[in-house]
Amino acid sequence: MRNDPSPDKTDTSHPPSLHPQSAPSETDEAISHLAALATALRTSELRTRPDFTHLPPTLTVSNPHSPATATHSGVALSERISAEKRNGRWTWCWSWGDEVAPVTDPVRASDRIRHVLRMPSSV
Numbered sequence: 001m002r003n004d005p006s007p008d009k010t011d012t013s014h015p016p017s018l019h020p021q022s023a024p025s026e027t028d029e030a031i032s033h034l035a036a037l038a039t040a041l042r043t044s045e046l047r048t049r050p051d052f053t054h055l056p057p058t059l060t061v062s063n064p065h066s067p068a069t070a071t072h073s074g075v076a077l078s079e080r081i082s083a084e085k086r087n088g089r090w091t092w093c094w095s096w097g098d099e100v101a102p103v104t105d106p107v108r109a110s111d112r113i114r115h116v117l118r119m120p121s122s123v
Helices: 026-041 067-071 106-116
Strands: 047-051 058-063 077-086 089-093 099-102
Touching: 026 047, 026 058, 026 077, 026 089, 026 106, 077 106, 099 106
Parallel strands: none
Antiparallel strands: 047 058, 058 077, 077 089, 089 099
């Protein structure tokens, strides 16, 4: 005899955001957008480190070749980027809350981050 759950019962063994049939949560979407930004930055010399274990999830981007590295005990210039839904659209944001660029424009976001962290432009 099979022990199948009845069709009217919902599988609750996964958190809602990880349930195979549920829509992605805003946290899942933010993580996806930050992962896309990390991919866009991969061609630069910038280093990325995700922190998806805390809310909101962030991506720390650092310049290991920054002038600060030599003058501040080896501490590289870095910035924490988040992905936020504002007025119905997703955008990458600086740690102080200003918009970096819409998530639909990873090239612009990459160029702005490179500029702030004092890297040559990719163009």
